[in-house]
Amino acid sequence: MVGGMKYILLKTFRDIRETIGSFISILVVIFIGCFFFAGIIEATSAVTKQVDGYAADLNTASARAAYMYVNSAAVDEIGEAEGVKLAAGYNTFYAKLKGTRTDVTLTTLTPDIDKPDVLRGKLPERKKDDGFIEIIVDKVYAEAHKIKLGDTMELTVDTLDRIELPSMNMSYKKLDYKCRVSGIYHAIDVLYKVDVMNTAATAEEFVMAMVNVEDVPLFTDTAGIYSGANPILPFSSLEQAGITVYNGIRTLGTPENAKEVFGAYTVDTEDAEQALKQIQDMLKNPSAAAGLFVNVMEFDEYPAVVAYDGINDAISALAAVLPFIFFAVAAAITVISLSKTVDNQRMQIGVIQAIGVGKGAVYFSYIFYALFACVIGGLTGGIVGTYTVPYLLEFIYEGQFAMPPTPLDIGVLYLFLGVVVAAALACVSAFLSCHRTLKAVPAQAMRPKPPKKTKRILAERWTGLWKRLGFGAKMNLRNMFLHKIRMLLSSVGIVGCLALLIGLVGLKDNMAFSFNHYDAQSGYDMAVYLLDAADVAAEYAKMEESGTVEKLTFVPAFSAKFTHGKKSADQTVMALPSADDVRKYEYCDVDCVKLYTDMSQKTRLKLKTDTFAIPEYLADKLDVKAGDVVTISGRALDGKTAEFDVKVTDIVYEYFEQKAYCSYGFFEERGIALAADTAYVNAARDAEINAVAKKIENAEGVRGVQTFRESFGILEDRMSLLDYAVILFVIGAGVLAVAVIYNITATNLKERTREIATLMVLGYKKRETANMLIVENMVITAIGCLLGLPLGFLLLKWLVGVTETFGVFISSFMSWYTALGCMALTFLFSLVATMFLNRKMKKISMVEALKSVE
């Protein structure tokens, strides 16, 4: 059979040349599908591999546990625990660059775990005689501020000063250190560029630094456990007993029940007596493991890792779904153009079989047509995608993360997977296209195709209208109604195009809406993160006198677990002042956060004492309506736990700062302390917001300040990643629509050349005949739009769901102007494709068209 095959192939290649337009349109759609599929999945996998590999190279801690304190005996014990390869005690400090608003996360070096990747300079040496201590600072900050080796900087470090009994409240003292930069490094925490407080994630205002553990003490000299003014237990006694304590443990390898292993030595922090006793015991027996455990985070829970993986996962989710729109469209146009080709070649199919060629070979010739388009389009698209998108993604990520200096490890798995998927679809659609003609006996193929039952179409029954229609319109209507399936298939491309447009443009649109809402919702100028509320109130009072500030509101919070039936979710409950509260409290502003009970921001929610409002996303998640009762359990800032049932009175719309809200009075009634770690402040004049922020930041009792504009900007930055996706997919959608309409038009023209030629013989002008095809295309586009609209909405909903991994909950409505705009764009694409038709139309010659017998 090898001989016959040669001619079958030859024929197929010439078929391809003859229908080059259709062929290219299939190829292009597959190209884009594979480009996205292979490109994006490979890109996310490559950057993940790159980051994971980098993390492994640096022995990044697989768990980091935070303690109030933990002694080295405990560190040693944890090092022996099942699943832990290595454990080391270290200290973390919150610090500031002195006199600036720049946050510093200062951690101490540990041998072998969390090794810094020193890019320039060297690891810090012990403190020099000149009073400087050596530090290494992260590359991102160093680059943003042109830090050179040997530069000096002064750090103000929050150092633990007192643990108060019986509340166990900790207070800190700011100690200043003169530092010299000994090296610039690149570590995994820098990579993620998110500080632990998540208050300032911009490179300009956030620096990570590492230092030798001996150079920065964990406690002040006078630190200890106090009751009133007197130290019950000065920490200096620990040192005298030769006991080293840390406030964190890093491990390589994670124990099975991390919380239990790390928390093994802890005592109930609510019971101050026990904590005191533990330290006293430790003094008696220094080799006994002891510590007050706060929490542990495993690698994939690090806030930075969560942020990075979230974005990466969202992008690969896009890649895993969106390309299938392209594949589906490719399959549809393959079926359309191939089944028309098969129809046109019925007789030839019969003849080839008459010659003695098996059906297999005939199937092959059509499958080859589709497969060839898929393999060429898929391979090129896949290759281009695989070798460009990862670099593009790395480049985009560089705006958001500090990517490792290691090269990307690009594989070809997804390239081939994409081609295989596309090829499988091609085979199936080609098979379906010629199956009907081929399953019959060859003699059947030699007879003309049984004509469609020429039923009267619906419109014909409507005689009044029918009579009034022109001949062209009648022909169009008949044509369309008699080929319903084909019309539907033809519209698949439009459906895909519109769905993509609505999905992505709608997402942007909703995002913008949510941003506006966020803007309208916030009545404060800056959020102040508190170490000591009383200090801040005192500072505020001074500033108020000088007229620079005008509003201060403390926002007590309660981190809670919500349960409703079988569903549960974690959510912070924040208390805001109600109108009643305003009378009782000196500092509070009812407008610091405006809550809205409808999306269009018309209905303000006025807090009352019994108000309990939850955000819409939470209501969805818990399946709760206003009026339902939910159970809440959790721990307030003062460490007290509580559990109670509460009736949800309102659902509020909130997109970026998800919280449940109640009034101060609500907390009071339930005995929850109004302890706050955040306060909202308004400057008297907008122009002075930054100056006020700086002033407050340097005040006693303040951990940090972030203006609303800053947090808004950070969010905008993070969301701007999406713009790239939107642009890419809008281009994709355009190509999709153009390719499909072009394909349909080309095959339509080919099929109806005789018909058109006949019309021309009858005296129809080319224009008029062209109009018929334009009308048909527009009808197909309209049908596609009709189907694409709901699909687009579904896609939008899904995309909105994906953005939840970005940590935001945005609305998912479809505005009429998005819908109209996207439809207009789709029609435009469709018109552009129809323009190509004019050229083809001009080429039709009456003589040629009517001569051939087929």
Added chain:
Amino acid sequence: MSLIEFKNVSKIYRLGEVEIPALDGVDFAIEEGEFVVVLGASGAGKSTILNILGGMDTATGGEVNVAGDDITKYNAKQMTLYRREKVGFVFQFYNLITNLNALENVEFAASVTQNHLDPAKTLDDVGLSERAKNFPSQLSGGEQQRVAIARAIAKNPLLLLCDEPTGALDYKTGKMVLKLLENVNAEYKKTVVLITHNSAIAPMADKVIHVKSGKVEAIDINENRMSVDSIEW
């Protein structure tokens, strides 16, 4: 034994509820090397006979023996093999592969068959060696039909089956095509079965099978076969 034997062959088409008996107990025999004309009115069942004989369609009942084998027993694969090695077809509407040129069309058919003739020579035999590189759309109807005949001959088949090969041609061209078939029959000693509804052609055959309403009405044997040159219609 005859080369071809139709024994009580029937063919029923089912169109939903309706049964159309296209053939209803057809019996005839054809000897090797004979030139046979099948005559009958439109719808009589001529093409059905030819299609069954050529392995293009299956009979509903009866036996079709070709060189001793009952081809109605063949499965699809054997059918394909049978068409490949034993049969050459010529159709009313030429049915060349539009995207292969004249020579390639002939080569294609030849390449499928093991015991084929030289395609270029066969094309020369039908007088078209000059148009070898032309595509079907560039050839006249008569020329296309000659390519189709060359295509059938090149396979060096046992049977040459022609379904109204002159149906779409003018008198002169039709005559030329018939002449060609006559030569093939004479020179290559091929058994030729030719369908026509033009009874004037009948004298050129060794045997004329008259078909009417799915039945063989009569079989005439021409003792004195006339050359097509001397037939006028």
